[in-house]
Amino acid sequence: MAFSRFRNSKDSFRIVGEVALLALVLCIGLSSMASAAEQQTVRSFNIPAQPLKTSLEQFAEQADVQMLYALDVVEGLQSQPVVGDYTPEQALGIMLAGTGLIMERTDSNTMAVRKPTNVGAAAGAAAAGGAASQKPVKVPEILVKDIRERDNDTKSFVAEEASTATRTDTPIRDVPQSIQVITRKVIEEQRAFRLIEATQNVSGINTGGGTGPTGVFDNFIIRGFQANTNNFFRNGLWDGVAQQVGPDTYNIQRLEVLKGPASVLYGQGDPGGIINIVTRKPLPDPRYSGNVTLGNFNFYRSEIDATGPLNAGKTFLYRLSVAGQKANSFIDFVNRDMMAIAPSVTWLMSARTTLTVEADYLRRWYNNIPSFAVPGQGSVLPNINGELPRSMYTGLPNFDKNDRRSYRISYDLTHQFNDRWSIRNAYRYAILEYDAFNAAPNNLLADQRTLTRLWTNNESSVTRRHQQSMITNLVGHFRLLEMDHTLLTGVELRQDQNNPQILTNRPVPSLDLFAPNYALVPGAPTGTSFSGSDTKLAGFYLQDQIALLPNLKFMGGFRFDYVHQTITSGTTEATGVERDSDNTAVSPRLGLVYQPIEEVSLYTSWMRGFLPNAPTVFNPNGTLFEPERSTQYEIGIKNFFLNNRVSTTLAWFHLTRENLLTQDPVIPFFQVQTGKQRSQGIELDVTASLIAGWNVIASYAYTDAEVTADNNPALLNKRLGNVPYNKATIWSTYHFQEGPLKGFGLGGGIYGYTSRNASIFGPGQTEIPGYVRVDTAFYYDRELPQGNWLRAKEVNVALNFRNLLDQRYVDSAQNPLTRFWFGEPRTVLATVGLRF
Template sequence: MGHSLKLTLIASIVCVMIAPTVWAQEKSPLNKAGSGEQTEGKIRQLSEIKLLNTSAKELVQSPTPSSPANQGSDRGGKVIQITSVKANPTAKGVEVILETPHGDQLQVTNRSTGNNFIVDVSGGQLRLADGNAFTFSSEKPLAGITEITVINLNANTVRVTVVGVAALPTVDLYDDDAGLVFAVATTATATSPQQPSQIPQAQQPDSETQPTQPSASGDEPIELVVTGEQDGYRVPDASTATKTDTPRRNIPQAIQVVPQQVLRDQGATNFYDAFRNVPGISQSGVSSRAIFQSLVIRGFTAYNTLRDGLYDLSGEFLGYDAAIVDRIEVLKGPASVLYGQGGIGGTINYVTKQPLSQPFYEVQGTIGSFDTYRGAIDLSGPLNDSKTLLYRLNLGAQTSDSFVDFLDTQRYVVAPKLTWLISNKTALTLKFEYIDEKKSLFDTGIPAIGSVLPNPNGDIPRGRYLGEPGGKNNDRIFRVGYNLEHNFSKNWQLRNAFQAAYVRLDRDTIATNTLQNDNRTVTRSGGIQDFQNDYYSLDTYVVGKFATGSIQHQLVTGFALTRLNTYTYNTFGPATSLDVFNPVYGRPQTTPTPVFISTFKGDALGIYIQDQISLFENLKLLVGGRFDIANQTGVDLLTSTTDFQQQEVFSPRVGVVYQPIPPISLYASYSRAFVPTQNVFSTVIPQPESGTQYEVGIKADLSNRLSATLAFYDLARTNVQTTDPSNPLLLIQTGKQRSRGIEFDLSGEILPGWSIFGGYAYTDARIEEDRTFPKDNFLNNVPKHGFNLWTTYEIQKGSLQGLGFGLGLFYTGERQRDLFNTFELPSYLRTDAAIFYKRDQFRVGLNFKNLFDVDYFESAANRTRVYPGEPFTVQGTIQWEF
């Protein structure tokens, strides 16, 4: 499992007019460095610590029960990836945290001179979560401190600098849940601290964690003590909303992050299982067993996705795979201001696993119900002695049957990445992904009459397949791209990323059309479908920090280019009808004939600018705008007809965050979005959809490990595409729809070992204007109420240390199947559970899904295609990291 290493620096003011106060400390006793003695009830002063050699001092690790140090890990001497730098003001100053995936020993060299406190951390390298090098800077974080910087000095050394105004900062140590904390203070004469905009507001200090009296003068040698901390369910930062690594509490829009730990604890290898964790998300009218993946966010279909922050139209085809994806970020509401054409209800960003600068090797094997077998290999580390070439290789393979008759699946994943640290200012990452999934059939579900609605002939078996065995439903995706980042200075950075994705969908199948009046016979048709989609995305932008007087700015500006090329080949022909209660397969089908052959091309250019502004230390403003030029050309190759459209759209966003007290953020925002649309079975290009959202909310850090968000929104959508009732292969634009709702999410650690990840969503999504469907009808596949809760507890001490248990409750309310609201899918509560054991680098777990074998329905496409959910399943997983 991943771990975080914290090197915490506290810059605090020491007033020369007031004598230092000695703070009592009631935490666990601390071992003196270099001795076996203990100090009870208080923190030792630096004068009490046996100092190490000032030219090369070891960073001593204070292990926690879950840390690799306590599990026999030994990675000393290898380059450690520092994935994030955070600055958190405290009641006494500001702490700077360097986070790494594992708790490891580092070497520190004290190079302080004059008013500059300087330490070089050997064996470390700054790397953002997306694999890019970067620098951190905080100007005038408080009185007496001119600047705090963290930079890559070379390929395996990180330099931390604290510049004092009048003197070298003094040093202090105190204990908290993260271990010993390193503090610096200054004898400045200023009377009030100042905090720049890039520093998050302080969390309330723990009442049991009080800093000690500053003890030693700043020129004394220092011993730094850090601790390994297990990755948790709370992820405080996200980049999707702003294209910068911004604390979620400073973002004036709801955003939720599903971290790797949650996905791993749940055994979420399935796309829809991963998104059950996000309130406000429901499944669209597609089977979870289909290759095509579709979600509804805040009542509206999530058309497009991101991959590592880059616009990715191929995400609806096998976007999620547990072997590749590290975490999932879901930004609620429009995001066109940064990403152009995109989902109105929300944007999904798949953050993939990136190369590490330390050796990491993991193998995983899973076996489960319905003959499920899965294996995965994760390898990473440096390729040369200088640690400037880093790699990651993710491999995965899975085969499984299903409760649906005749359905079996094989999936293969290959995903290598290579990072070249060209210099301490420039990094280039090359990435490649190949996913091949083969299914023996196209799941078309079962009719509503006989499943959701009563049928005089009885109930249709949930696993009944109404097509023909021996069909074909294959999907292949090939993605290739790069990510380049260059630091001009500590405040200005250039980022350039490109991805090409090639999707090939090959389908030869028979599907159901309608249920006849006898309520037992379905008409069918079938044919060959060949989709070839090529997606290209290029994004180039600059991130810069500057000040205008006392106002701090973080600017993002750039341009993006996207291209979509699509070739569609469809043949259809009638097939023999089938008795749903007594099916007889293998009857001949009429030879299908081509009915639709077309090409489609869509190009878009977007120019955008965004400014994150700190007007005061507790008042932040986010403003941005984007201008897009998008054109689409559709060609019907059977009729030689062409349609062309071009749109020019401006998408603004304005948001404000006010923090009346440090742990609380009140926010409000306004944003707009647009989506150029395409009808798969027609070259007639619809008008683009548009959306406008107003949102207000509260974000709270209930502790330094537990956070919550409460959001209220009003979202309007126009030019909406829905299925044409007279022809299910065509789409129509129905007018205006509106979604209003409330969302709440909670994530983090309640007590040591007890983690929680949950949420609730109330969604009132209705038709407002339409020529076909009645006003105030509910939107289809959108539950009014949804609830998710996943919680785990891991024993922290004793002979059972490492043993853990998990429980999940996932509730989905009633949903209308169609816009006429002719019938609804019933609500359901699914219960999942887990038991796991971790020791050293070994983990074994059992996951139980749908523990009580509840009959439920995932979604519905129409009255003939309703998709039952999976019955009770068990999967066991063994993981070994070495």
Template sequence: MFSAIVVCRAIGHKYQILVAIGAISILAVKPAQADSLERIQDIIHPPTSAALLAQNGFTVVQVTGVQVNPTDKGIEVILQTLLGEQLQITNRSVANNFIVDIPNAQLRLASGDSTFRSEKPIAGIAEIAVTNFDANTIRVTVTGEAGIPVVELFDSPEEGLIFSVTSTVAATPSQPSTQDNDTIELVVTGEQDGYRVPNATTATRTDTPLRDIPGSIQVIPRRVLEDQKTTRLQDALENVSGVRKEGNYGGTSAGGYNIRGFAQDGNFRNGFSDNDFYSLVDPANIERIEVLKGPASVLFGQAEPGGIINVVTKQPLGTPYYSAEFNLGNYAFYRFSFDLSGPLTDHDLLLYRLNLAYQNSGSFRDYNFLERVFVAPVVTWNISDRTSLTFDLEYQNNNYLFDRGLPSLGDRPAPIPISRFIGLPHVYDDSTLRIGYRFEHEFSQDWQLRNAFSFVSGKSSGTYAYGGYELIDDQFAPIYVSRDEFTRDIYTLQTELVGRFNTGSIVHQPLIGVELRRNVWNYTSFDVADPILLDIFNPNYDVELPATPDESTFAYTTRRDTLGIYIQDQITFADNFKVLLGGRFDAFYRRDDFGTLEEESLTAFTPRVGIVYQPILPISLYASYTQSFQPDRFFGRSAATNEPFEPTEGTQYEVGIKADFSEQIAATLAAFEITKSNVLTPDPNDPDISIQVGEQRSRGIELDIGGEILPGWNIIASYTYTDAITSKDNNIPVGNRLINVPEHAASLWTTYELQSGDLKGLGFGLGLYYVGDRFADLENTSVLPSYFRTDSAVYYRQDNWRLALNFRNLFNETYYETSQGRNTIYPGAPFTVIGSFSIQF
């Protein structure tokens, strides 16, 4: 045995210290077996310590993810970081434990956990644990079952330096190693993050490997957003199976998303209900996007059964980091963004991050434009090695032209140029403010308390003249003039206790949470009664807008309060057999005032159960049963009973298989069926009132693949088959397809970067997107035709800068992205190019 110092300097987001190209491999763990690699030993260097590292100017590196991956030699433990810095390693042996200390690092997992554990990863190894030992040290502990793991050091020309841990069969624990003077030093370089993200937090609210989650969850990392030059959230989500845009409120990137056939009005942000149909999301502060398929009410409360989208934002870094980017494109598009981070005090007591963006752009749509200001500061106070407090704020203001797209004529979008504006030009204003905190405290390595608060406030106002109504004489669009004031506030308080304990050989990871949420909407409009008729074939925009009245013509206030209590247990019965159990009770209160005050109270219970079986390490077979609930958007009562309408309920059955083809690339294949019941439908005896007997059903198959095929060659691809129909209704014909849901859809985005030679750093990207026919309305009276769009990119990266050209809709395909009804259809942009230059310090 010997002590080792391993120093890794990397220019990207991951480090390769020991094995696995493009990743940080700290340990390679394997059971006892012969190996022909030559052992390296007898290299002498002085020992190290945290004090010595600090004296020599090393900074504390934040480790943001931990992976345990199988290799042909055993298992490797990979520590992921955000920035290229230095890592040092010292090791020793105590009892049955082989201990590695990294004295210039801290574990900052996206879930907020400060401990990672892997039980019995292979025969002979009881546990691998990665934890924060103190404020400046990560400790990696490998525990043998029958004795101390014996560590050997190998050198492989193909893989680099390998720590091989061999589990002994000795019944008597070994004594601590005394050979702490023998050391090894190695310097290697690493690569940037790839397209594969092995862990996620959205599905379980804990940092869990995707292969251990009994459900389909897809992650879009920051790297994909940067390679595609994403300026709208919906563009990034085109890479995920089963996700489509649902509406495009006012012609902006606001609106909802259709997941597995069901519309979800709002997104989530860091696990909180964040925005609704009317608010926009800017990509500048996004670290990654996690899409959880299927009902998510157990952890997230009221939601549609198709799934949720959770945006994970950027967090402060422990090392100075500065980046700037400038984008320039056609349609008068330009955008600046800055990302600044680092420590504010010595010893990383206070850390900060600041993201800024400004965007100004025209549009292929006549008269349309968007001007945006965005700022997002975050500060983390590391109170102690076990306690931290993070404050974040995000403010965004948008000025734009309110645009309701194009109408239908017959069973297709009207045959007019997709640039034509069906309305009268006027400026609309929208702003969003997000404020919150996150407090975390570790009672021990196994128990953690989390408390967090989020406040989101959206405000929209302005005068606008909008279409979206049925044509008159197949030629004239009624344009209504209105001035409105619309505010939306969401208050959320969450408290969670996360733990870990054993009952015999069974490992439990419980999560107990309480959530309080209040949504308040206030809407006032000042409407002009008579519409202006606009000829869609020969529009005249030189029309004076009538003055809006001083007195409001319509107003309402609604408040929704929810108390949710939820519990979850991730149970490991064996290394290859895991069970997830969960349930949530919600008490819901609503107070509406549409001129008459109405109140209602409801309760709901939603269960969740799933199993994962792994016949071999790279394969996970899973099955799950989940439910969801969603109260009616506005107050409603049954005319027959005078009782409040029950929430709609969603039930899903899902089976799937997950495959890790290698350490760099993985795939998920899922089959599902979702039934949404208690849907309102007209009473056949009185069409003017509604009853809750409607039902919608969606079933399908989804395939998602992401990762690195070869060094420098990345891919993210998907295929979706969805059969989403109205299965029961008194008005809509049974069998009608649900709005905006194609039966078939597929996507492919891939990049390749030259790895050597004079053109090293030159890269190319190609995107192919197919979307089948969809219906613009539930009545299936208007069809959005299928389309095949091609995107591409070329870039050159050297050291700390990157120059790129991104082309969207390369062949100028005419297509329609989404709709909010047969007369509110939003076309996709024709050929678009964005040039960008980014630099990091």
């Protein structure tokens, strides 16, 4: 699917394409320097006789290879002991003696175990009418590795690799930047249905205004700065729809949070960091699961997930995930209903080529979020009339609504030229639709009970947003000047188009907070405004990871971006004025990792980011503003102990944001680009699987974020909104592995936030009080005997309590006067699930 051409920018687009083409040719040329084979090495093995599955896991770790095998093939088999120095092939051959299985090396990093004949394929062909058996296709290394990571994500809180930081398969310990991973196991054990619920486990992430179980948007603040639509990605592709519709975790395998400016690989964005959603993909072995969750506030939710092969040769794989939710909330008149479906298919086209096609549909419909907000007086400040209840609704329940739908379809094509060079091309097309009306809080009068309200909505049609994103990456591993290199080069094309819309303004009667009349209706229209926009982006990036020494690694890269924006605005469509702008930026990153011992990585990095200003604002001389620029310095230490069962990251960062707009001190109603903001602090993240059944995830962040330069004296040195100085979290679960309590488990967590500023704007500095929230959970997991009437393998039961002590607290704010959001009261969720 082609992108529309960049108007008034043909030369710039051509230059980007020529530079990208030259880089691709250069990388392909360098691939000829790479050796086609690696020397086989002798390793020390110490693997006792035990169940074969356990032996294969230990072998993979000791041989430093990836293992591919079907669970049903190794089930019930015992391995032979392997003790001594052998090549991997020799060791695996000894281990498999007497099992009837054979091994093969699919490439330099992958070994497979299978039956001597393709029994499954033959049986399938016979059932289809006696057709000849299909020849097994060697599974590409990229998919083998991906399958192994997905399996680990469901068993442990600890992740060893994350592709978001480098767009390559680089261990986290080798990345000179802070990156945290929330695995599927954390999501399931916490019953985290929204992104904001899962990312609460990550240091330096806080909620923005209107976020939570009753919110439409997922508003994140990362390292002190608001994350907007440019900061959300899905499988490495930009996903601007995500924030606007509130992603659900039913189809999420893991979340990867990269801290700091990410423009070097991901282009324009706010500087705090990015969130990359990794979705669940098809698997070669059949797996089926379903669960039902019931809770207070009339909460009902069900999920179904199915995956497996579509043909006997397992060259076509599928996955289907479905979720539905019907629920009220702790706020009067507010429902939070949802439905979603995500089908995907993977085609193993050859031994080195895979194609995955995904689609998903998500719909959320409920009342709009500004209506949920309450004034500061009565929530965080005293009110002469008394305290406001958490259930207070400040809108028009007979008129307010928010019906949001997202549609996505994408493909992801990967090809390995050989063991060292691979290419990936991925594309996504997404549509966001929303039909929304709402009355929003405006001002609280002197009597501290009369709330004025606003109404500005698109009443004439459904608002639509269209987005396209495509990347092509070439990755090569080669040796040059006696040093190992991992070279990445790529291009990205992106488009974000908001269909023109007309917003209608209406007067809304004021609300008496302590004697609300919900029968009031909005008045006649008083005016309209017209707007539409189209943003196109082309980027080229180049990155090299160099092993200067076995324990000293350098990373350097840059990205060139060209952004063309068109915005149309006015009071009506006839009076709309079109303005456009062209911006370019170069975003570099440099980093160094030193590993004094294998388990410890000391790192430092420097990077820059950018974000274009809209073409609707001008300097006093009539010229457009330059893009905002951000700069980050970071140093830290990463540790992986106890055979990678414990992972820690301790980081110090200094992050600045420049070229911000501020009031011109000389010319009224104009702005100048002299504003600055700074965020700095210390972050600690820990994940651990200490012993079998015991998992821990914990974090701490000290964040000092404030305005450092502004022409408005009232803003200078003000703390940025919704950013506490201190945030600390811990969540831990333990599942009994033996004895009379085998199958039972328990978990619990504490989430603590110190006070924070509601907003940098407005009079004074309204403080949101700090709070401590306690969660807990109980589990029962039982494997079912074969032949049971359900035909199920396992039953899972969970009982989760959020805010166990029913703490009353304000979660976030949007301004210092009238928009404060209460946190969720005590919530109980009971889940029953089956796995087949």
